[in-house]
Structure formats: structure tokens, C-alpha cells
Amino acid sequence: MRDDLLGHYEVYVVSRELKGELGVALLDTGSQVSLVKESSLIKFSKEKDKNLRICGVTGKQMEIKGKVKLRIENTLEPLYQICYVVDSLPRNLDIILGQDWLDNAGYGFQKKTPVIIPPYSEQVIKCKTLEKGVRFIEHQILQPGLICAASLVNCETFEFPCLVMNLTDKPICMTADPKLEKPPTMLHRQNFKNQTNRIKRLQLLKENLRLDHITEGASDIRKICEEYVDIFKLPGDSLTATSAAEHTIPTPTIPKGKAITLRNYRLPEAQQQEIKRQVTQMLEEDIVTPSNSGWNFPLLVVPKKLDASGKRKWRICVDFRKLNEVTVGDSYPLPNIQDILDKLGRARYFTALDCASGYLQVPIAEEDRCKTAFSTADGHFEYKRMPFGLKSAPSTFQRMMNNVLSELIGNRCLVYMDDILIIGETLEEHNSKLRAVFEKLHESNLKIEPDKCEFLKEELSYLGHIVTAEGVKPDDKKIEAVVKFPIPQSQKDVKSFLGLAGYYRKFIADFSAIARPLTNLLKKENEWNWTEKEQTSFDLLKIKLTNTPLLQYPDFSKPFILTTDASGYAIGAILSQGKLGQDKPIAYASRTLNKAELNYATVEKELLAIVWACKHFRPYLLGRKFQIVTDHKGLTWIFNVKDPSSRLMRWKLLLEEYDYEIQYRAGHRNCNADSLSRYPIQCFNVNVEEITNERKQKIIAEMHNCPVGGHQGIQRTIERIKLYISWPGLEQDVIKYIRECKTCQLNKETRPNIKLPLTVTDTRNIPWEKVYLDVVGPLPTTETGMKYILTCQDNLSKYFIVIPMQNQTADEVTDVFVKNIILSYGIPTEIVTDQGSNFMSDVFKRICKLFQIEKVCTTAYHPESNGALERTHKTLTNYLRCFCDKKLNDWDEWLPFACFTYNTTPHSITKYTPYEVLFGRVANIPGKLQRQPQPIYNFDDIVLEIKQKMQTCQQLAKERLIKFKESQGQKVKSNSYEFKENDLALLRIENRQKLDPLWKGPYEIKKIQGSNAVIQELGKRRHQEVHINRLKPYFFHSISENADT
Template sequence: MALVDTGAAVSIMSAAFKARLGRKVTFLLEKAITFCGVGGNSLCPIGVCTAAVLLSDQVFVTEFTVLPRSTHDIILGIDFLRMCGATVDCRNGEVIISDAVPHGLIENSGTESGALRVYEDTVIPAFCAVRVPVASSHINDNKTSFDALVEPFHLSCIKKNTLVPHSIVSVSEGRSDLWTTNYSNEPVLLPGGLKLASFKEYSPTTVAVLSDVRRDEQVTACSDSSKVLPMVDKALTADKRRMLVDVLLKYLQVFDFSQSDHTPSIPPFRIRHRINTQTAQPIRQKPYRVSPSERKIIDNQVREMLQKGIIQESSSPWAAPVILVKKKDGTWRFCVDYRRLNSITKKDVYPLPRIDDALDCLHSASYFSSIDLRSGYWQIPMHPADKEKTAFITPDGLYEFNVMPFGLCNAPATFERFMDTILRGLKWNVCMCYLDDIVIFGRTFREHNERVDIVLECIRNAGLVLNSKKCHFGERQTLVLGHLVNKDGIRPDPSKTAAVKACKPPRSTKELRSFLGLCSYFRRFIPAFADVAFPLTSLLRQGTSFEWTHDCETSFNQLKFLLTSQPILRHFDPSAPTEVHTDASGIGIGAVLVQRHSGKEHVIAYASRTLSKPERNYTVTEQECLALVFAVQRFRSYLYGRPFQVVTDHHSLCWLVSLRDPSGRLARWALRLQEYDFTVSYKSGRKHADADCLSRMPLTTTLCDADNFDHLIASVTPVFPDKTTFENEQRKDVSLEPLFAEARASTMAGRFCVREGLLYKRTFSATGSRFLLVVPHTLRS
């Protein structure tokens, strides 16, 4: 039995029924084509076949899409009903065929139909319609030009995700143009020779109906649904997915489906970013030296930003240099070094939300949706008076930003103020907003959908554009600020303690000593620590062989459990002093996020990973710096926008943040650290057992951190003595006078040398720096 379905865009035939008919199937050899079912599920067709349908004593030849399984043998879709000019009588449950010549059928005028084929290779951009040149071998001997009625060739349209409307075109000497629409989200190539449509010459009396508005609307609706479906959680039922899709379809314009350059227009009423440098004189830096190939890359990126309106040419007295940072995929990231500008900028103390407040509002919620702004900072314009302060210099010119650039220290405050303005009255009640993290929540699915509707309306009213690839709707659990949230409650992200939980039993006395060093570091929080650790500490006694027993295994597992539970692993307290302890060894890097309560240290999270083979060839300083970058990225949700202290056992790390003209990986790391407000302090290795253990017993997987420069935002303030102070302390240290004398008298191969007034010791170790700074006694720990 056949089903008449006005909601089906194409007519369907089941594979089983096709086999009984013995029809030949034209297989779809192009990439897989999928259709959207009534429940939102994907339907993958086998191919297309042609069959004759007898209806009201009339025979209609139509194309059917063949599916592996179908609820009915035949489903007559809206394409067939329009072709035969059918009228659906809902009251009487009848399908009426008009006596008039139906749409898509042409009276026999005595002329033979011809095919219109693509004349030359043509590319149609995503979601665009273009005039495609076509040609036909069918030429009327009596006319060089004539009008023709076009009938789309549905097989080509389905395979290429295109739409050719029924239309009248003028054919001149066998050539014409056809409007062709690409309704997919990627460009489509129509190769020369592809049959796009068929046509017949006609007179005005041979056409009954030409309007096809409904068909276009049907295809558009199906295309729009396919855009938003990937953002909806697949775990939802078909009915719930359809309900959520209906909400999202109302706000298609807020997503970046049609934003080819992802640079939306900015309404004139939007908040503008200010840079308050008070009475400071303009800072004008010289451009960093670059190679010819890097110069070409800078020029291309500047030209692209000029075309998008992100920047403009400048005559500013300010100038900051540009650094190119190579990403993992081999492409280059254009970055501006605003560190000196940030150092003289008056800080904006607009409050960032407390993490515990943000998480508290999510209690008892069962459904979550997270949305992400497309290039959020670039959606906030610069104040006209402060554009000149964003000026950057390249080898070929001076430019300034029209929008808020990455790397400015007050950008987080401006962004948070902006989001609070557009979501006023909704924050904490309808949604949670922490900088660019917006989470919509609801106790029931209906409440959740209503809140999604409200928030997206605010986003649309503000003229913002969302990143469709990073928006997720209708999820039952979500990761927010380092915590996993679902209807059962809020718990820490399991990855926080994975570094300790995944520790394997020590295989040597050295590894055991390192693990016990971590445990001893927090032993004051472990009840009866000596008793619990006794089987392990016994192995460290002189003359005892290393033999791993069942008691050792029990002690090891119990200590791991105690290290990852209360009171050792505390919740983050935004009001408490925060420290990040980092360390690197020859095999891995480790980090511990620590806060102080009543003078005592409490762990918030652990992190570690092994070094990759190339990373093991880094110098000691580079490995220590890598550990710092890894730590602040892993703990970003806790550290971003708040001051904190980095504790290291490597002196050279204290100088990293004040490097001038950095290059290579140091440039990438220094720029990544711009977004954090921290100080660096030194602690000897013997007092640094927590991070040291994690670096020597890291997770076995190597997790390479991604080059994500979406937020390069804040200032860095080292507490290491400045160069003048250090030089004075060296000169006052009596014990260093013989070394200064040796440096002045020695040749290029001497042990000591003086560079820019500072005393260094030469070293030719392959794993260390070539010059080691000599630390005076007054500055030693």
C-alpha cells in the first residue's frame, strides 16, 4: 500500500518492493547523502530508480529514492504530488488530480525534449545560488533562439545537494544559464557535462502552472534543520530533539552558518573598550626582525584583517611589535606583544564571578546547553580615542585595531561587563555566565527550552554571533569550570586527580622515594601517615632489597586514595591565596594547584604528563617553562582573571616573563602567559617534592597542549630582582671578586664572562643553558 505524505520532500520506495518490481537502481556514487527523518534521525538511501504510477487513469513517470527499510513500500512525496497537480482534500481524505495540464507535465507539442548539461566546471559556494552556464545539443532548425520550459534532473540535484527550480529560460544557439542553489554547508563542484535538467520548447498556452514556492520552502526548511541538528544532543529522544530544533530554527541568524569570514557587523550602541594609560607617554617599539618568508605571512594576515575591517592603517605615536607563532598544524598565528602597554595600563577591577557561585546556581538542573561566541573579543569595538594605543608595527607599516584585540590586560573585565549587560536579570536564574562560558540550565526539558528561547533572544537583540561548532544544546551533563555537572550534583572533573590515581607502583627505590616525597609533602593532612606508609618506608632502609609485596601494594593504593580525597583535595576558594607548583624531569612535567588556608597548603588539583621524544631534547630551562605553560593551561578555569603565584625550583624561569625579543617556542610560551596575572618565586628542590614527584611519575599518555590563542589577555609581573639590583648585589659580594677578575683576564674559552654588566659561568652541557647566571649570596635561598 502506498502512503501519500505531503511532508516528505522526495518520494520513497523500499528496497524490498524495488526487488519485487525488478527495477534497476542508479546508485549514488558520490559521497554519502543523508536525509532527515521525521524524528530527526538520518536516512541513508541506496540510490534512485524510475517507476510509472497509475493515478486517476493517468500514468505518471517519477523518480523514487530507494531506502533499505521503510514503513511503507511506496511513499508519494510532495515532489510527486506537485508534478501531477494533485489537490489533497483533508476533510474527505482524498487526493484529486486536476483535469488541467499538471505542473511539470508538458503537452505534446511535437518537439523532442533535450538535456541541459553544465557547459564548464562550476563551483557553487555554500548556501549560495549562481547562474550556471549550460548547453544542449538540441537546436531548433527554424530558430536560433527560443524559450524553453525547464524540468530539473532530480538525480543530479540529490547527488550534488543542489536545487534547480522549474523555470522558463531563453536558449540561444544551444546555450543558456540556469539558476542553481547549493543548500549544503560546503562548496559544490558541478563538472562539465553533468546533466542538470531537461527542457522542451513551449508556447505560453502549454503551461498550466509555473509557481513552485512551496517546494523551495520545503527544501529550505529541511536544509535549516540539518544546520541545527548537529548542535542538539543525540541522546535525546526524537520528540525532544524535534522540539529543541523548533526553538533553534527561530534564531538561525545568531549562528555563524552564513558568516564566511566570521566577522559580524557591530551595532553602534555596543559597549566600547577603553585603555586608560593616565599620563604615561606613548610607547613606540621597533618591529622584531623577521625572515622574508615570515614577512610575507605577516603581510598576508594584515591584508586579510584590513579586508574584514578588523584593523585600519594608523598614524599613531604608539607601536607594539608583532610576533608570529607557529601552531601545531604548521600554520601561523598573528600575535601582538602588548606587555609594555599592559604594564602602564590602569587595571579595571570589575569583578569576575566566583566559581562556587557559578556552580551553586546549577544545583538540581537536569538539562544543560552551552553556547560560545564566535571570536568574542572581535565583537566588541574599540573606543575611537583608544584605537591608536592598539597600534602595532610591521616591517611594512603601522596599523591599529577597530575591535578589541587579544592580549590587552583589561579585556576580561570589559568582556564580563558586556555579558552582564546583555544578560541582566537572567544571570544565575536562567543561565550561568563566566566570561565567554554561557550555560543555560533547567530542571525540566520544557523549562530548559523556554530558557534557551529567552537567552537566544537576548543574543539576537545584542547583535552577537555564535560559533555553531562549539554550541551544544539539551545535554544531560556538561563540563563547567573544571567541574562535571549533571542532575545528580556537581563533582570535580575526574581528570583533575588522574595524575595521582593513574600512578603505577614504583619499580625502583628512586621512584618509591619520589612518590613518598609527594605523600610526605601533605602528610600533616593524612591521619596516621607513618603507619599507613610503613611498608613503603621500610624499603628505603639501608641494606634492604627492593621487593614489592602485597602490604606495599595496599599501602601504595591507600596513600593514593588519601591524596585524592578530603581534606587533601579541597574545593577552590576564590578568596584564598593561590599557588601553582611546577617541575620538570627528563621524562615528564608535573604541576600542583595549591591554596593556603590558615597558613597551611591544600591541594586543589594535580596534573602531569610525559614528555614527547622531541621535548626530551629541550634544554632544562625549556622543559621547566613547558611545565609552567602546561600547568596554567590545565588550571585555566581557576587561574584566569585572578592573581596567583608560580613556585619553581629553577632560577631561569624567573626571567622568562621579562624576555625581550623572544623567538621560537619561547615566543609562543611567553605570549601564551600574557593572559595570566602571576608572579614567579623560587623554592629549592628539596622543598618542592609535590610537583617533583608528578614530573618523575607522570601519566603515561603524552597530551600535547593545543595552540589556542583565543584569549591572550593579561599582564605578567615577575618578582625576581631586576637587572640593576642583581648587578649591584653581584658587585657587593666579596666572594665574587676573584671570579670578576678571572672573567676580565680570561679568553673566549674561560670559565666566567661578563655580559651586559652581569657575571655568568660558561657551560657547554647539552641539557642546560650555555651561560649560567652567578647568584650572589644575598639572593640565594
């Protein structure tokens, strides 16, 4: 029998010897004899042919129970066939009709002259039928991808031309005699349309399967997938419903006939089309249906991740929170992720399957569908399938998956929600398990996504971990969120960070001890105070996560080693296996001590570490003999104390259920538990207790400062040192040293976030009281000689004015300001400018004094002081880029258009156009759009109307500006690091060459004046005032200063 033909030649056979007189047969040209399954027969002869041996496709001999003569009545005249009786046949087959049947019935091609049909081509073959009375041959499927067209038979010669088409990408060889051809068997003629669809599905499956990475066994995986092509959701398929489960929504507190009805949320018009599209698609796939339900819950539209093309996608969902409040919950548990990972030992091959929109394959009980109703602009609908957001939906789905795969979970596959993991030590074992899982999914009508499935991998991402044959480690993509986590600004931020990092705490030795400064911040009695201690803890956890060891899988046939340790404020443990001293970690565990435990004696803390570790790793240790390794010698005899305290007695009783042996190992040899580094590579025979602090500093200086050290970052320096030596606390020592390295401080961008709280500027009551001035340029010289732009913006209305200039001298700027701004819009009360020489000149100051204008300057190199105008400049330059020609010498012609566009567009904060706030009406703009007809006023009425409208616009604009500034001020919180007088700081160099240092100094801070600081360079007398955002703290280190090379 040829396994690759299974399922491709299945037919129905009519025979009186079969139960029900009907059976499923497989036409198999690769089988020399015909077989029948024992359970499909009414009776048979137990006579056996002693000289006959039958082997299956694997070469394994099959036991013959007997034989039977079947009367097969499918053809015009009944045919008899001897079939050998066997225990079982593949899949749902009753009979295999082999070559003996085909020859006996006169079907199939005679094996003489071979005919080769090239890929994607057709060929005419002369054929002849031996069946009398046949006048017409219908189109037929000879084998997948090989189709025979319909043809008329010559009544006298029984010959006919047969057009055979090869739809595959490979040549197909047909053995036949062109002079005497017989038509393909009429017996297995099937629905042509269904077979053509199957061929298309096979082609789609091939395009969507990801098998390019497989170097061995790809063809076997492809064959299994093709055999079960119906379980894959391919492009164009509708999502079907499974028969394996049904979701119920019990609401006993809601009387019959009553319903919860909530008003819909208002959604943007831009999202209405997306809602309509998705609801229409769900109607087509029978996921939702029109409803008359009295229940109604509001609809939400939430953004999904950008797709590969950078396009935003959306997901519609229903807010079922009120329904969930009255729904009785289902407590069916989800699997423990650690239990799943523990079962991966010895596996070499991994396959991950992903259910296609798993929830939406589960139907909702008909009586509960009305409770899921929602409304759109196009009608009222209810779900027929289980959507996201329903209470107990995870329990329903997990129960279903466990029931479907109950016979396979544990030894053949592992399941967590819609993620199925198949493992195997060999290809044959893996493929056998894969086939078994596919069969169960097929029986339950569950679909999987081919492009999300990963087949036959030796390293795979599963449940946030990378699983390999050697062990498990965190998924780099998942820990990226931890590594890129910004410096926390509140207790909520700290909770979020510890929640993300804590998911991988089993990979980090002494996690609790490292995180202790952060966990202390969460205590109610502690005020928020982010200091150097918390920052070090925060940075060290990130470093640890990016340098986690590979944890091996537990082997329950081998003994475990439990290594414990206690410090003044935390306890820790490592579960490992292997020869003592060469053991490899399975998991790390640690926690901080509570207030009472902090008062324990040292020996009690060490014993507490053992008791807690045994309870924590109880699933591994109970019922097995294991070693406890400790660096506290007293623990080896403490249980022999005749009159132990009640606490020691309680702990002794707790440990009596375990079978263990305590092994003492000196502290300097027990670095596994009390060192932050699990596997330092030691090339020197150095006792870590002998490394003095001075020696440590010199080692770091040598590895960091010298030319081959290269002043690299923290992580690279740590890894470089570990190649040769390690000691407890190495990471913290390196972090402190590099932070204080003067060369790094002067030449690297890194600095703490010391941005001050946003200064909320005042907002004036009427337009043109306060304006902002600036000069943009130099720009490409225009044909009229213009090179600069004088810009002006009103503080309240945001009205924007631009005037081109040939140069930016003080005289030019002053002249343009007076003629184009003051004489057109009036004299402002206050002007804000930067410290440019043109605005600081005597001529400009005299003009301000003449018109009684208060002049205010921003801080040098701090454009944020004039932030509103700087943002408007970006809008201006974007406009000019879009409309200027390639030479960029006509920008002055586009300036008036850019200015008009800005002033007639509603401002994002005030919600009014600057034009309307200043002039009291909406501007008429060019184009086909016309405003609605306006009422006709007499002169007095229109003056009053404009005044009232201007007052309303200006008042609302002011309120909205103030509200926005206050909200921004609350968002931008200060980091806990604050400069104080006498602190040392470095000053950022603004105008520098590429290889110049980024910072200079150090400077001493003499005085803090709001957001500015008065600084003095060490050894010099000159003072200068700068904005604090240009500073970063300077850390002095004597070795760093002296050992730099």
C-alpha cells in the first residue's frame, strides 16, 4: 500500500458481505492484493494461505485473519474479488482494492509504454474501453492534479481520444500502451467540482505553509497537512463552528423577560465604514445574525498593530462589562505554564499550532444568544459564536480543547488556550503525534491558521519563552517591553514594571533582592522618592533579563539539587541537576523577608530559606531524594538540638515529608546562590573572598578605560570582565564605575531624565496683548533676493504672520516689524524673542521703548521657551516643502498662501480658526465649497453680533489654552533627581564638530533660578546662566580620573 495515495482514491463499494452492504474502499495501485477490515464483515472464512506474507507501507508484517470472496455490485455486471481479512486499515477505510482487483475488473492503464505529461500542460492519449455499452466518458480525476476531460466513445471500435491535463508543478508519468488504452476507472468517479476545489485548496495550503526552514522531513509534513487539508482555514474560507463545545451565559439574577439595555457610544464617522465592513463579513460567515433582542451593549473600535505594509487595522468589540457583572462564572482552570514547560524535556522537534479565531469557532447556546446583542447604524445584531469579552469565555475554550485532545495531552501534545504544542524526540515520533492531533481537530471540526503554525522547529517561541532541545529561555521579543520600559514616575509605573519583569523571575538569581528597592516604593508608609538606589535596581533588572541563562528541563529520572542562601533582607534558591559543582539550573526563586523575618537570627534565616524553597519547588522534590546545598555549616547539625524552639520544631516537621540530604559548601564556593551571576567563566584560580575593593576597581578600570576596553557600555563591559573573572555584585560595581567615568560622561549622550515640570505660561485676555517674534533662515535665496523670514504669532488667537527678508540685520528686522506688524495690527503690550543679536540690538530695544512694549527674552539654546511658535514653524516648513519647486527658489511666493491656510484652519487647542478669534467671523475661502447663506443685519446689529462673537471666541479660546497648559504641566513630571546649589554638572556643547565632546565641564551650580541655573566652571571665575535642560549631573571618581588611558 502506498501511504501517499491515502484519501485520494476513496470510493463507495456495494457488497452483500459487508455490514450495511456499503463500505469505503481505497483504490491502491501500489498494493498487490486486496484487503478488508475484519470489523466490516458479516462473516468470513478463517482459512489462511501459509505461503502468503503481507507487509504494510512501513515494512511491518500484517497478521492475516482469513479471506473472503466479495461480490462487488458497482459495475454493470457483478464482479467477485478475493480479499484478505486484517485487523485494521488506515483512517476510516473498510476495503483496499489493489492491483489484483484493477486487473480483474479491466480498469487502469496497462503498464507498457510510459507517457510523460509535463507540468501545467495537457496531452491527448488514444484510449480504448473494454466495457460494452459505454458511449460517453465523463470528466474524471485520475489523481490529485491530473484530470481527464469528457469524451465520446466510437461505437464500433470502442476507442476514444482522452485529453489529460497536468495541473501540478511536476511532470507526471503514466504507463500505458497508446495502441490499447482503457479509460480511467468508472468506479471512483466523484464530483468534479469538489475535486477541483480540493486541488485549489492544496495549492493554497502549499502557498501558506511555512516549511522553508525544514532541512529534513519537509515532504512528510507536507503530506500530512495535505491529507488533513480540511482542518486549515485558507484564504477565502468561512469560519465554521465546532460541535465540541457550546458557551452558555447563565444570568439567574435577571428575571425572565427582563434585559439589560445600554445606550451606544458615539463613534467617529471615520470608523463607521470599518464597523459596517466587519459586521457584513461576520454576517456572511454566520458569526452574527440580525436580532430582535431586548438586550443591547455598546460597540467599541480598538486599534490593532500595524500590518507589514504599515497600515493600521481595527477590531470591533462589544463592551460586555454590565453583562459580566450578572453572569455566573465558570471556574474551570487554565493550565499552569510552568507545568507545561516542565514536560518538554528530551524533546528535539517542536510544532506549534494556532487555532483560527478560536473563540469564534465556539457556538453560543441558542437561548443565550439574545444576551450578546449590539447595534450599529445598519441594525440590531446578536452573536451566534463566542466573542471576546464574555465572562468565562477562556474557561469554555480551555475545557473544549482539553476534551478534544484529552487522549493526547501530556504524552503527545500540550495545550494552553488556542496554542497547541507538539513535541517529539524523533521525526517519526513527532509526525505520528502530529497526525493524531490533526485527526482529533478533524473530528471536532476545529480550524487552524496555516501561516501562524510553525512546523518541525528545533527552537520555538511558546507562551513567551524560547523552547529548545537544550532548555528554555525568555523570548527576546517579549522582554523588549521590559528593557525599553521608561524610568517609572509613579507607584503605578513601578507595579507595571515589576509585573512585566516578574514573569521571568525564575531566570534571575536573587530577583527579590535586586528588586527590593523597587518593592519598598510600593509600601503605603513610604513616600515616592526615586534615588540612585532605585535607579540601580531598575537598570540591573534590565541587564539581568538581557543576559539570562538557559534553564534546562527537569529530568524526573535523576536526582535534584536545591541550593539555598539567605541575606539580611532576602532568601533565594536554585533548583538544578547534574554533578555537584557542574550542575545546571532548572529554575531560580527568591523573595524578600517580611518585618518579622528580618529579626530572625542568621541561622534561622538560612533554615527559613530551605523550608521556603522546599515548599516552592514541592512538585519537583516531593517523593524523590534530593540534596540541599547550603553555605551555613550550622544547618548540618541544628536538627539534632534536643530542645528546639517552637519555630524550629514546626519547620522540622514541615521538612520531614521530604527525603533529603544536607550538603555543606563554603560561601566562596557557593556562588550559585549568593552571586548575581550564575555561570561566570573563571580562567583564574582566584578565591572571590580575596578580591579587595581596590582590586575590583582596578580590574574594571583596566577592562573599561584602556584602548582595547574602549569605554564600552555597562553590559559589554560586564561580559568582557566575566570572560576572566567574576565576583558577587560585579554588575553593581560596573554600573557605578561607568556612571562616574569622566570620559564617558563627556562624550556619551546618556543622561538621566532631568526635564523640569512644564512651566505654564500666562494666557492673555485679548488678542495682540502678547506676541512672539522669531527669524527663520537662512533659506535658499529666491529670485527676489529673499533669504530669511520674520515670523510673528499672537499669544491668544494664534494668528500667524510671516514676512520675507533679504537679511536679518537689526535694522532690517526692526524696519519690517514696524511697517508690517505694528502699523497693520497695532502695538502689542509684550514681545517674546530669543537672544539673537538682531533682537538684542540697541535699535530694536529703542523701538520697544518708544512704543512702550515690554520685551522678554528666552533662554539661550532652549527653543522650548518659545514652543508654540516653534511648532508653527514646522507647519510652515512642511507646507513650503510640498509646494516649492525643485530649486526651492520660489518659497517667498508661497508664504502668503501658507499663512492664510494656517490662519483659516481650526487650531487643535482653541478649536477656532485664528482668523475667527481675531476678526469675529469665519473667513471665506477660495474653492467650490460655499458657506450657508448668512442673515442680513443692519449696521448696529452686525457690530453688536461681531463684538459678542469675538468675546465668546476669545473667552473660550483662553479657557481651552489654560486647560491644555495645565494638563501638560501635570503630564510632564519631574524626575526625582533635582539639581541643588553646589552640585557638579556638565554643560551640553551646542555648536561643535562631529568628533568633539558632547559635554564640557565640570561646572559648579552656584544658584537655581526657576528653570535656569547660574554655573561656574571649576578653576575659573566667569559665571553664566543656562537652562537646566542643558545640564546633566557629573559624578566624580578618583580611580576613573587617574586611571584613564
